[in-house]
């Protein structure tokens with residue numbers, strides 16, 4: 001039997017590097033040889049068991065780049081050339097529902113997400129099999145590994161669309177982790193130039209400053225975020241994005257946007273938050289929810305990684321081998337991760353190749 005290297009969630013808190021069988025390639029599916037898969041916050045919370053969205057025995061991984069390795073019988077080799085650099089949209093809508101949910105795929109009740117659904121082996125592995133319609137080509141010149149950033153960038157692309165922000169507006173982003181960083185990229189692609197990011201971690205503040213945002217430390221004083229926004233813009237923000245999603249960040253966002261302004265809730269830090277109702281009602285602020293992305297937002301984000309001068313490469317803090325990944329998951333779960341994304345590299349020359357074992 002042919003096997004490959006994969007990261008298996010053995011039990012909550014324990015990740016193992018194992019040789020697992022290749023998944024079969026269905027009629028309308030594409031097999032991707034994975035080069036890089038990003039570790040998402042949701043993977044870390046799945047690893048610890050705290051979000052209840054990952055399960056022992058599962059191979060996770062939904063933020064990936066690779067090359068086309070093999071095709072199902074019904075897939076055209078002209079449309080999916082062997083060796084092409086690709087990423088994949090992990091949100092899979094059944095073919096029967098595609099038309100009804102065109103443009104709002106994330107609302108489809110029968111969708112599943114590769115890397116979340118426990119019975120589907122995903123992209124922390126040498127090979128992953130995905131529906132051909134979810135494969136998205138990336139530019140051959142895009143920075144190495146940047147295809148793994150498309151998924152978090154798509155979250156940001158969709159959030160920016162949901163917020164209706166426009167170029168001339170002043171924007172606060174609460175949280176400078178990978179989603180906050182992706183929001184800065186998405187805002188800059190929308191033409192927004194006035195961006196403040198509040199983030200307690202100094203390394204993350206340095207990173208978002210490299211992306212062109214003004215970074216403030218929310219813990220510096222009680223009103224540090226409001227003060228930082230007013231110091232930067234000379235006025236409150238028009239739109240705020242809460243990339244954390246806990247009571248403190250939502251309160252900071254509401255306090256820092258003007259009367260009639262908009263707060264877009266992106267982060268899912270807590271299932272329940274305190275809300276100062278009058279800061280919404282009497283101030284006529286709008287709270288907008290956003291979750292994952294449409295297929296169109298995903299394709300839009302796939303083109304951002306080829307843009308020079310955006311600083312996309314700053315979003316990748318570390319590229320590690322599968323054997324280094326279990327310790328990294330533990331480190332991330334303890335809150336000691338680097339400022340940007342950690343990518344796990346698969347199919348590296350010199351590493352044990354699944355195809356060579358029997």
Ligand SMILES: [Zn+2]
Nearest residue numbers: 040063151152
């Ligand atoms: Zn993710």
